[in-house]
Amino acid sequence: MANTWEFIQSWLRNRRSYNGTVNEYFENSRTNPNSRIVNSTQDKQACLIEDNDSALVALHKRLNFYFEVMGLLEAVNTTSVYGIPIASYQEVRRFKPQVLLYFKEDQEIKPKKLRAVEGQIQFRLMEFKSEEIPPKSRVKQLSDNIQREFASNNGYLWSRGRDLVTYTEAKQGYSLQISCPNKESGKEVVQKVLKVNGDQFKPEALNYKVNDSPQTKYPQTSLTKRIYESNYCQPIRRKVTKVRFQYALLHIHGLPQPIILADLTGRRVQLPGIDEWLEN
Structure with missing residues (x-):
């Protein structure tokens, strides 16, 4: 079990995986003067997965990033719409x-x-x-x-x-x-x-x-x-x-x-x- 978590942790911390996404997200907000994205050292620290983080802490950090910082919960919990998939419409x-x-x-x-x-x-x-x-x-x-x-x-x-x-x-x-x-x-x-x-x-x-x-x-x-x-x-x-x-x-x-x-x-x-x- 420990080896499994070490592999997952290493994968999440990879620059092309989760931590890479977090770094890119905050970098984009820093370079865009009109962005309303929250951007502080504390915000970023609360999202990046560190080497000594437990599985539970890593889970909380991912929730922080996706739901608190990016607001995906709000994006998912939107009003239903009348519509059809883009591919079906374009057909x-x-x-x-x-x-x-x-x-x-x-x-x-x-x-x-x-x-x-x-x-x-x-x-x-x-x-x-x-x-x-x-x-x-x-x-x-x-x-x-x-x-x-x-x-x-x-x-x-x-x-x-x-x-x-x-x-x-x-x-x-x-x-x-x-x-x-x-x-x-x-x-x-x-x-x-x-x-x-x-x-x-x-x-x-x-x-x-x-x-x-x-x-x-x-x-x-x-x-x-x-x-x-x-x-x-x-x-x-x-x-x-x-x-x-x-x-x-x-x-x-x-x-x-x-x-x-x-x-x-x-x-x-x-x-x-x-x-x-x-x-x-």
Whole structure:
């Protein structure tokens, strides 16, 4: 038994195995000034497996790393989604490359018992056909632009509200719907998205919609619904709040997983990052 543990311990401490993953994770957070990953000597020490650690201590350190530092428990314990596997979808649907920007409400401002508000913005790279692969220089440009427009200063805060700004320019791949508290706020988000793709803003493509009775149409208090002897809090439609940029993905037809263009969470390590992809 002792020899078995010594082998496992040696394997975990190998630079290409667990300890190598820990070192790489903290090094990436150190070199990325916009990363929100925790990074201190104590944090790293609580995760690295040492030569004299028992099996129980090593187990605790791995739990520290995956659940406390990386937050994988939160990633796994997410709300169920309606969807199909990427490979199955790509069998029946062809699509032009798609960029997805993901935002989420800070835990500090989220009311108790309610899920954090999320937001997504998507657009297509219309200069490429579904069977075409964007050159790496184009992908790097997208990544750099996202870092500048959305990933700097701890993540851009998108102000969401009861009003709606739409921006429709089909030939350029845009069909944006931005909930916002006012027109200027929504327009700001649209313009930042256009800068990511290197496009000029067209005033005629933007529309601003306001409900005649927004307080009645979109109340800001959560209602409960009773289902099978249990009460469930219902989501608030067009909640007035702020959601922070988390990460950006590039979906390319034929790739089984999207490419990470930017990630401030450090929790999407199962996907290929932009630097790793560019090196291949």
